[in-house]
Structure formats: C-alpha cells, structure tokens
Amino acid sequence: MARAVSAPSLPERTRSLAEAADLSRGRAPDPAVDEAERVVAQADHRLAFSGESTVVALGGATGSGKSSLFNALTGTELSTVGMRRPTTSSTTAAVFGTEPAGDLLNWLEVRTRHQLSGDDPSLALPAPKRRLALPGRAGAPAPSLDGLVLLDLPDHDSTEAAHRLEVDRMVQLVDAVAWVVDPQKYADAALHENYLIPMARHAGVMMVVLNQIDRLSEHELERCLADLRRLLDAEGLAAVEIHATSARTGAGVGELRARLAELVTAKAAAAERLTADVRAAADDLAAATAAGPEAELADTDRKRLIASLAEAARVPAVVDAVDSAWRQRGARATGWPVVAWIGRFRPDPLRRLHLDRLRKGVGGAIERKELDPSRVGRTSLPAASGVQSARVETAVREITRNSAEAMPRGWAMAVGDAGRSHLADLPDRLDRAVATTNLEMDERHRWWSLVRVVQWLVLLTAVAGLLWLGVSFLLLYLQMPPLPEVLWWGVPAPTVLAIGGVLAGVLLAIVSRLGVVVGARRAARRARRALYSSIAQVANELVLEPIDTELDRHRAAREAALRASA
Ligand SMILES: Nc1nc2c(ncn2[C@@H]2O[C@H](COP(=O)(O)OP(=O)(O)OP(=O)(O)O)[C@@H](O)[C@H]2O)c(=O)[nH]1
Ligand SMILES: [Mg+2]
Numbered sequence: 001m002a003r004a005v006s007a008p009s010l011p012e013r014t015r016s017l018a019e020a021a022d023l024s025r026g027r028a029p030d031p032a033v034d035e036a037e038r039v040v041a042q043a044d045h046r047l048a049f050s051g052e053s054t055v056v057a058l059g060g061a062t063g064s065g066k067s068s069l070f071n072a073l074t075g076t077e078l079s080t081v082g083m084r085r086p087t088t089s090s091t092t093a094a095v096f097g098t099e100p101a102g103d104l105l106n107w108l109e110v111r112t113r114h115q116l117s118g119d120d121p122s123l124a125l126p127a128p129k130r131r132l133a134l135p136g137r138a139g140a141p142a143p144s145l146d147g148l149v150l151l152d153l154p155d156h157d158s159t160e161a162a163h164r165l166e167v168d169r170m171v172q173l174v175d176a177v178a179w180v181v182d183p184q185k186y187a188d189a190a191l192h193e194n195y196l197i198p199m200a201r202h203a204g205v206m207m208v209v210l211n212q213i214d215r216l217s218e219h220e221l222e223r224c225l226a227d228l229r230r231l232l233d234a235e236g237l238a239a240v241e242i243h244a245t246s247a248r249t250g251a252g253v254g255e256l257r258a259r260l261a262e263l264v265t266a267k268a269a270a271a272e273r274l275t276a277d278v279r280a281a282a283d284d285l286a287a288a289t290a291a292g293p294e295a296e297l298a299d300t301d302r303k304r305l306i307a308s309l310a311e312a313a314r315v316p317a318v319v320d321a322v323d324s325a326w327r328q329r330g331a332r333a334t335g336w337p338v339v340a341w342i343g344r345f346r347p348d349p350l351r352r353l354h355l356d357r358l359r360k361g362v363g364g365a366i367e368r369k370e371l372d373p374s375r376v377g378r379t380s381l382p383a384a385s386g387v388q389s390a391r392v393e394t395a396v397r398e399i400t401r402n403s404a405e406a407m408p409r410g411w412a413m414a415v416g417d418a419g420r421s422h423l424a425d426l427p428d429r430l431d432r433a434v435a436t437t438n439l440e441m442d443e444r445h446r447w448w449s450l451v452r453v454v455q456w457l458v459l460l461t462a463v464a465g466l467l468w469l470g471v472s473f474l475l476l477y478l479q480m481p482p483l484p485e486v487l488w489w490g491v492p493a494p495t496v497l498a499i500g501g502v503l504a505g506v507l508l509a510i511v512s513r514l515g516v517v518v519g520a521r522r523a524a525r526r527a528r529r530a531l532y533s534s535i536a537q538v539a540n541e542l543v544l545e546p547i548d549t550e551l552d553r554h555r556a557a558r559e560a561a562l563r564a565s566a
Pocket of ligand 1: 060061062063064065066067068069080081082083084085086087088089153154155211212213214215245246247248249
C-alpha cells in the first residue's frame with residue numbers, strides 16, 4: 001500500500017483519534033481511552049475558538065519572577081509582584097491586540113483579564129540597561145504581539161495545593177509554556193521531573209526563561225546558561241529553547257518579546273501543541289490495541305471449530321445412521337421378498353434418532369412445513385448425550401484463544417466474549433441444524449423399485465412353479481390323471497420355475513446388495529456434507545461472525561490510532 005506522502009492534518013488526526021477511542025472503549029484500559037477523548041474534546045474546543053490567538057503561559061516556582069516578567073512583557077503593573085510568597089494565586093490574562101478572546105478565556109476559565117491594544121505606547125521596549133551575551137534583537141522596533149494571550153500562572157511548587165492544580169490544568173490547555181526559572185533554582189527537580197521531562201513531546205512549544213540575570217556577572221551568566229543547556233539536553237529536551245531576561249532591568253525582555261511575536265505570527269503553536277497531544281494519546285491507544293501482528297481467524301481454526309461442533313452435535317452418529325438406514329431400506333426394497341419382509345421388524349436407525357422427518361412432497365420438493373424450525377423438535381440425540389455443551393464450550397474457547405493470542409488483555413477478552421456471546425443458544429441451534437438438514441434419503445434409488453418389481457415377478461414365478469408341483473403331487477396322490485409333462489432343458493418345467501425363481505431372487509438380492517452398499521456409502525458422504533454445511537452456518541452465525549466483527553473492530557481501532565499518531 002502506498003504511504004501517504006504528507007503528514008495528516010490536525011483535524012484528520014483528531015478525527016482518527018476520536019474513532020480509535022470510540023472503537024477501543026471497553027477494550028483498551030479506560031485511562032488511555034479517557035485521555036484520548038479528553039484530547040479530542042480539547043482539540044475540538046481549542047480549534048473552535050480563535051485560531052488567531054496564541055495562548056502562552058508563564059509558569060515556574062514561586063519568586064522566580066513570573067509576575068514581574070508578565071508586567072515587563074505587557075509594559076504594565078497588572079500583576080502583583082509581592083514579597084510574601086507565594087504571591088499569585090489565580091491566573092491573570094493579558095490579551096494583546098483588538099481581537100477579543102472572551103470565548104477562549106471562558107473556556108480556559110481565566111477570570112482576570114486585560115485587553116491591551118496593539119498600539120499601546122506603554123508596550124515600547126524598555127531600554128536595555130546592560131548588554132546580554134546572547135544573539136539579541138535589542139534596539140529593534142517593538143514587534144507586534146497582536147493575538148498573544150499571555151497568562152501569569154500561580155507557582156507550581158506551591159504550599160497551596162490549589163495553585164498546583166491550577167498550574168496543571170492550565171499547562172494542559174495552553175498553546176505554549178515559558179518556564180521562568182531563577183539562577184538559584186533553575187535545576188529544581190520539581191520543575192524538571194513533574195513538568196519538563198513528562199512534556200518532552202511538547203518541546204517545540206516550551207521554552208525556559210532564565211530570569212533575574214541582573215544578579216549574575218557576565219561570566220556567571222554564561223556558566224549558568226551552559227549548565228542549564230546541558231541539563232535540558234540530558235533530559236531529552238534539546239529542542240527546548242532558553243532565553244535569559246531580567247524583569248527588573250529589562251535585559252533580554254525585548255528578545256523574549258520578539259520570540260513571542262514570532263510564535264504569534266506563525267499561529268502554529270496551538271496546532272503544534274494539540275498535534276503533540278493527539279499523537280501522545282494515539283500512541284498510548286495504539287500500544288493498548290496491538291501488541292503483535294494483526295489478529296485474524298485462520299482458515300484452519302474455522303475448520304477446526306466446525307469439525308469440533310460437528311463432533312459435539314454427533315454428526316458422525318447421524319452419518320452412521322444414514323449409512324445403516326440406507327442399507328436397511330435398500331435391502332428391504334431389493335432383497336428377496338421373503339427375507340426382506342422379516343427385515344421390516346428391525347427398527348430404522350434414522351427413525352430411532354427422529355431424523356426421518358424430511359420427506360419428499362408432491363413434485364419432489366421438500367415439504368417446507370417439515371423444515372419450519374418451530375415445528376422441528378429436538379432430535380432424540382440428547383438421549384445419546386446429544387450436543388455436548390462441554391465440548392462446544394471447549395471448541396469455542398479454543399478458537400477465541402487462538403485468534404486473540406497476540407492481543408492485549410482487554411481486546412483478547414472482548415474477542416472471547418464475542419465468541420461466547422451465543423454459547424447458551426449453541427447446543428440447541430446445532431441440534432436443530434442437524435434435525436432440519438435434508439439427508440436426501442429419498443433420492444437416487446429409483447432402481448430399487450424396478451428391482452422390487454422384478455423380485456416379486458421372480459417370486460411369483462417360484463410360487464407358480466411350487467403350485468404347479470403341488471397340484472402335480474395332489475393329482476398323483478388322488479390317483480387322477482397327471483398334468484401334461486412339460487420339460488425344459490430336460491427338467492420338468494415346474495421344477496425350473498420353482499428352483500429358478502428362488503435362485504434368481506436370491507441372486508438378484510445379492511447383486512442389489514452390492515449396489516445398495518455403494519449407494520449407502522454415497523448417501524453417508526452426501527449427508528455428511530449437508531450436515532457440515534448446516535453446522536458451518538450455525539458456527540458462522542453464532543461464533544465466527546461475532547469474532548470477526550470484534551477482530552474488524554480491533555483492526556479499525558489500530559489503524560485509526562496509527563493514522564492519528566503518524
Ligand atoms: N533582581 C531581580 N529580582 C526580580 C526579578 N524578577 C522578579 N524579581 C523579584 O523577585 C520577587 C518575586 O517576583 P514575582 O514576580 O512576584 O515572582 P512570581 O514568580 O510571580 O512569584 P509567585 O507569584 O509567588 O509565584 C519579587 O521581589 C521581585 O521583585 C529580576 O529580574 N531581578
Ligand atoms: Mg506571581
């Protein structure tokens with residue numbers, strides 16, 4: 001299959017993730033499905049709101065200078081900078097430009113908002129008080145931040161649990177995060193282990209801002225930046241960019257603002273963030289969906305199930321009964337009538353199993369009323385232990401186990417449940433399938449009738465010969481004139497008729513017997529085929545199709561998850 005050349009768009013990924021989550025519900029672990037659904041909802045909401053806005057949050061430990069930097073970037077004193085730690089307890093938003101971001105902020109549940117129009121003179125760059133050893137854009141005209149929604153968050157390492165919850169909530173929703181650190185605490189484990197490292201997939205929409213650089217000498221700053229870089233690289237966060245600022249002096253703030261302006265102008269942060277979210281959730285779902293190769297019902301498994309069900313439904317016994325019933329009926333029809341007549345008293349093997357119900361109606365058609373399942377009772381097979389439920393259960397369990405072998409547990413269980421979904425009905429349906437199968441006992445033995453006519457003619461001949469002989473003996477006994485003597489081949493005709501008739505009848509019976517045996521074997525094979533096809537129908541409907549449906553669902557879930565994470 002040709003691979004798609006271009007990567008799927010975010011809406012395409014989101015749709016695929018929604019599909020994967022929907023299909024995986026009840027099969028993959030709930031947390032993975034819940035997370036996928038949460039991400040889908042988040043993407044839908046975020047994309048429904050202004051695509052023109054980019055939401056950037058300032059996060060970090062208490063006292064790192066988030067609020068100070070927020071004020072420096074906005075050129076305001078909107079956020080409280082305090083001596084008492086922690087200071088900020090709820091998120092404050094600054095909306096740059098004239099585009100209102102009310103819906104977006106409602107969705108983010110940020111209540112403290114300020115609209116800063118783009119041409120606000122207070123946003124002019126504060127003059128840098130010292131030169132930074134960074135590639136800078138100091139002195140450049142203030143870039144437009146129109147469309148930026150800047151958030152000042154509470155501290156993530158707070159003594160206040162509510163602060164941490166608010167940070168976690170916001171970090172999940174915003175488009176980009178600038179982690180503000182200070183020279184003392186930039187290596188703080190709480191930040192790195194709880195946020196930076198787990199969010200490695202979002203490296204493209206995260207940055208670290210080393211603030212308070214006015215407290216460092218140029219040499220110390222260089223060492224500090226190099227150390228921070230090494231640390232991030234070692235954590236797999238090489239893609240995370242580092243900025244250096246002093247909210248107090250304004251150093252580096254211009255560069256940071258320019259970087260934010262780039263982000264806002266590109267309008268790609270929201271999509272990038274959501275794409276990372278969707279891919280992460282899709283990867284989790286994919287991992288919970290497929291461990292091994294694609295699961296499929298092998299043909300050999302299908303055949304084995306049908307064979308096991310046939311065994312359990314006592315098909316071999318029925319086939320044997322067909323064979324002996326055919327022989328018995330054939331012998332009765334074509335045998336020497338005197339002996340055949342005695343055979344009438346032997347019970348018919350099929351009738352004994354109550355399997356002789358299908359008879360030909362007028363014109364050769366099978367009488368439908370006989371096939372009406374509601375009118376067909378159970379065969380008497382149960383008496384001979386009938387459909388053995390235990391064997392049926394074993395056969396079904398085996399096929400579900402085989403087909404779900406390589407699947408993760410939840411999916412394997414779903415396949416098992418699908419296979420067993422009609423287990424209770426199965427013995428009855430198998431029995432009914434056997435009972436309603438046309439065993440074709442009335443077909444292909446027209447020659448029997450011909451032989452029967454000949455047998456009776458031959459018997460009549462023998463009887464005529466015997467009568468003739470009897471009359472001759474009677475006349476002799478009564479000393480009456482004998483019948484005229486007729487000789488055939490030098491033997492008296494009545495003797496020829498009597499002995500020849502008996503011999504011919506027996507001979508015809510023997511020859512016919514061979515034909516009947518061959519016919520019985522064919523009839524048994526035909527019956528076996530017909531019974532197997534009836535059993536296969538039941539197996540398909542009650543076991544194989546439900547399993548196939550679940551396997552199709554699994555395949556679709558896996559493909560959707562892979563499409564979402566591609
Ligand atoms: N020297 C220096 N001090 C700074 C700088 N930025 C902030 N401060 C000081 O650091 C302290 C904390 O600043 P805030 O802006 O309140 O810090 P915060 O990160 O918002 O703290 P919380 O709201 O408690 O999470 C204040 O006393 C600021 O004056 C800076 O760049 N240089
Ligand atoms: Mg603050």
